[in-house]
Amino acid sequence: MSFVLQPVADPAAPLARRNPVAKLAAALLFTLPLLSTLDPLTPAIALAIELAALPFFGVRLSVLARRAWPLLIAALGLLATMVLFAADRGGRLLLDLGPFDITTGVLVSALGLILRLFAIAVPGVIVFATTDPTDLADSLVQNAKAPPRFAIGALAAFRLLPLLDQEWQMITLARRARGVDAGRNPVAASRLFISTAFALLVGALRRGGRLAVAMDARGFDSGIPRTYARRQIFTPADTALLIGATALSATALGISIALGFFRPIIG
Amino acid sequence: MSEVVLRGFGWRHAGRRAWAVREVDLRIAHGERVLLLGPSGAGKSTLLAALAGLLPEDSGESEGTIEIDGLDPRKARDQVGIVFQDPQTQLVMARSGDDVAFGLENRGVPPADIWPRVSDALDRVGFPYPIIRSTAALSGGEAQRLALAGVLALRPRLLLLDEPTANLDPDGAVLVREAISALRLDASMIIVEHRVAEALPLVDRVVVLEPGGGVRADGAPEVVFAAYGDRLAEEGVWVPGFTIPPLKSRSTAGPSLVRTEQATVAGRLAPVSLGVGGGEVLAVTGPNGAGKSTLALLLGGLLAPTAGRVRAFDDPKPPHRWRAATLTGRIGSVFQNPEHQFVTSRVVDELALGPRRLGRYDQQVIDDLLERLRLTKLAAANPYTLSGGEARRLSVATALATAPRLLVLDEPTFGQDRRTWIELVTLLATLRDDGHAIVAVTHDDDFVQTVADRTFPLGTPRLPDPLPRRRRL
Numbered sequence: 001m002s003f004v005l006q007p008v009a010d011p012a013a014p015l016a017r018r019n020p021v022a023k024l025a026a027a028l029l030f031t032l033p034l035l036s037t038l039d040p041l042t043p044a045i046a047l048a049i050e051l052a053a054l055p056f057f058g059v060r061l062s063v064l065a066r067r068a069w070p071l072l073i074a075a076l077g078l079l080a081t082m083v084l085f086a087a088d089r090g091g092r093l094l095l096d097l098g099p100f101d102i103t104t105g106v107l108v109s110a111l112g113l114i115l116r117l118f119a120i121a122v123p124g125v126i127v128f129a130t131t132d133p134t135d136l137a138d139s140l141v142q143n144a145k146a147p148p149r150f151a152i153g154a155l156a157a158f159r160l161l162p163l164l165d166q167e168w169q170m171i172t173l174a175r176r177a178r179g180v181d182a183g184r185n186p187v188a189a190s191r192l193f194i195s196t197a198f199a200l201l202v203g204a205l206r207r208g209g210r211l212a213v214a215m216d217a218r219g220f221d222s223g224i225p226r227t228y229a230r231r232q233i234f235t236p237a238d239t240a241l242l243i244g245a246t247a248l249s250a251t252a253l254g255i256s257i258a259l260g261f262f263r264p265i266i267g
Numbered sequence: 268m269s270e271v272v273l274r275g276f277g278w279r280h281a282g283r284r285a286w287a288v289r290e291v292d293l294r295i296a297h298g299e300r301v302l303l304l305g306p307s308g309a310g311k312s313t314l315l316a317a318l319a320g321l322l323p324e325d326s327g328e329s330e331g332t333i334e335i336d337g338l339d340p341r342k343a344r345d346q347v348g349i350v351f352q353d354p355q356t357q358l359v360m361a362r363s364g365d366d367v368a369f370g371l372e373n374r375g376v377p378p379a380d381i382w383p384r385v386s387d388a389l390d391r392v393g394f395p396y397p398i399i400r401s402t403a404a405l406s407g408g409e410a411q412r413l414a415l416a417g418v419l420a421l422r423p424r425l426l427l428l429d430e431p432t433a434n435l436d437p438d439g440a441v442l443v444r445e446a447i448s449a450l451r452l453d454a455s456m457i458i459v460e461h462r463v464a465e466a467l468p469l470v471d472r473v474v475v476l477e478p479g480g481g482v483r484a485d486g487a488p489e490v491v492f493a494a495y496g497d498r499l500a501e502e503g504v505w506v507p508g509f510t511i512p513p514l515k516s517r518s519t520a521g522p523s524l525v526r527t528e529q530a531t532v533a534g535r536l537a538p539v540s541l542g543v544g545g546g547e548v549l550a551v552t553g554p555n556g557a558g559k560s561t562l563a564l565l566l567g568g569l570l571a572p573t574a575g576r577v578r579a580f581d582d583p584k585p586p587h588r589w590r591a592a593t594l595t596g597r598i599g600s601v602f603q604n605p606e607h608q609f610v611t612s613r614v615v616d617e618l619a620l621g622p623r624r625l626g627r628y629d630q631q632v633i634d635d636l637l638e639r640l641r642l643t644k645l646a647a648a649n650p651y652t653l654s655g656g657e658a659r660r661l662s663v664a665t666a667l668a669t670a671p672r673l674l675v676l677d678e679p680t681f682g683q684d685r686r687t688w689i690e691l692v693t694l695l696a697t698l699r700d701d702g703h704a705i706v707a708v709t710h711d712d713d714f715v716q717t718v719a720d721r722t723f724p725l726g727t728p729r730l731p732d733p734l735p736r737r738r739r740l
Contacts, residue, residue, distance in 0.1 A: 173602075178621060179669065214359075
């Protein structure tokens with residue numbers, strides 16, 4: 001388990017330097033319209049646009065692959081689900097498996113879903129690969145008027161996350177030392193997992209409580225309007241990023257409608 | 268001028284029968300530096316929390332008055348700064364400078380003033396790095412200096428230090444004490460600290476709280492210790508000048524129960540060859556990062572070496588391949604943080620767990636252990652609610668419950684008061700004289716002097732030699 005999510009992109013890239021809230025909003029503006037259709041072409045175009053945008057964010061393809069590989073597992077899951085449960089088994093028969101016949105219809109539906117998954121997740125991966133968590137919290141408070149208690153509190157909790165990793169290992173080892181292991185019994189293994197997770201949670205809550213007290217002792221709950229040591233500014237370039245994201249999303253949808261692929265999710 | 272006045276002050280946490288602190292009369296003038304002492308449970312930390320305004324009115328019941336410059340501490344929060352024990356749960360931000368700025372932002376300091384005050388505070392504590400230094404990359408002592416800077420930047424008139432070095436190794440503790448003693452404070456200071464000898468140069472007055480309520484003693488350090496030193500030492504305070512006689516083994520060690528041959532853990536521990544036999548206490552010492560805890564895990568059968576071998580109890584299989592039940596019957600491991608080891612929700616169940624796993628549960632053995640480690644009254648308590656000393660005693664007791672012949676302990680005396688310390692050391696000496704093999708990873712020189720029969724110093728091969736070789740010859 002690793003919770004470390006440090007930015008890994010080239011910080012000098014023109015779009016990586018954009019305001020964090022602008023990047024987050026652009027990702028949403030780009031991906032939300034994609035949800036309106038079930039066809040495979042729209043997400044395919046969107047994914048092509050996203051990959052073409054990578055160099056402007058200073059993210060190398062290898063970095064994206066490393067960050068996005070858990071999506072592959074989800075994609076395989078989607079494929080298996082479609083093969084097992086798809087209602088529409090039209091199209092040409094490819095493999096005769098009785099009730100689990102694999103047909104071109106099944107594969108096209110599965111492909112559409114998998115492309116949607118990637119097209120929607122990749123912008124998020126890009127935003128977090130190019131954004132420092134501190135900058136994001138600052139920007140959420142200053143540009144999106146998020147409550148500081150939430151944004152800065154989440155940031156402080158975020159700093160404690162890597163500790164959970166070490167903590168998990170130590171608790172696991174300590175339990176073995178106490179004579180507690182699961183051997184090859186899967187029921188015992190899952191019980192052990194749950195009780196280890198519980199011990200981890202107890203520790204995390206106590207640490208979180210102590211941190212909250214220390215933060216309040218430094219005036220976090222003073223009620224005085226906070227000032228900002230680090231300015232996050234929303235510039236015209238950030239507005240341009242939002243407009244660009246909306247326009248590109250509309251383009252992807254437009255092509256799909258023009259070519260007759262568009263399948264609205266409602267109706 | 269900030270003046271602290273307590274008249275008959277008391278506080279009882281909601282849901283508790285006993286008062287955490289009671290009937291305290293105290294007056295501290297501006298600029299005084301006070302060491303607050305008392306046995307465990309006398310209410311020192313509660314008193315500091317009250318002064319810091321961190322006890323919300325609905326979280327308990329109060330009596331008497333407590334005032335800072337005539338104000339309720341909850342309304343004088345901007346006058347008071349507090350540094351806690353654990354640096355990990357005080358730092359908020361990812362970069363050092365941002366962390367110092369955090370408090371200033373909270374108090375609404377104008378942005379133009381923030382960064383000059385940040386660098387000023389960092390200079391005052393002798394913080395050696397640039398402001399973008401990652402807080403995760405700091406050692407414990409450095410992190411605690413940073414926490415102190417974060418408080419000083421707010422220019423408190425009353426500085427409270429709640430065992431600021433208790434979670435640090437000796438080098439880290441020195442870093443923090445040097446920073447405190449170098450401060451030219453225009454403020455009063457109250458410090459709670461178990462290690463009196465180290466804290467005395469920082470203060471000019473000592474106040475001793477009485478556990479049942481009230482102030483037992485108050486005055487110049489020499490006067491207080493001349494009158495109450497022996498009683499305080501007996502109650503667990505590390506009063507300077509009270510030494511403990513050594514408890515060394517009188518016989519030679521038996522054949523090795525565990526031995527390592529060039530055992531290595533890549534990136535954490537350089538090759539180590541050693542053996543430990545029944546009837547000896549081996550202390551593993553060395554600086555941070557030398558791999559002491561890693562070695563303890565290897566000897567405890569909890570970690571596999573990446574190269575070399577570990578053999579124990581003449582078993583052809585190395586200890587890390589044993590089943591957990593086999594392991595716990597042969598080797599008892601005591602971790603640095605006792606809470607990592609707790610599995611059940613009652614002290615007595617915690618002791619029964621290991622023997623049950625081995626199929627040799629015996630209530631008599633458990634009762635004896637409870638008695639021996641002064642836990643009988645706590646038998647039904649939840650292990651997570653115990654104090655530091657109680658939790659440590661319980662973690663040692665759980666390791667002993669399965670009667671292993673080899674005990675591996677990671678910093679067993681760390682942060683303990685004098686009373687628990689003596690109990691632990693005496694217990695380990697007794698176990699050793701009964702033929703147990705004991706390995707203790709430790710920073711504690713007193714522990715090594717008192718009970719260790721042999722020392723195994725681990726070096727730091729990664730650091731360059733500070734002296735050129737020629738000058739040594």
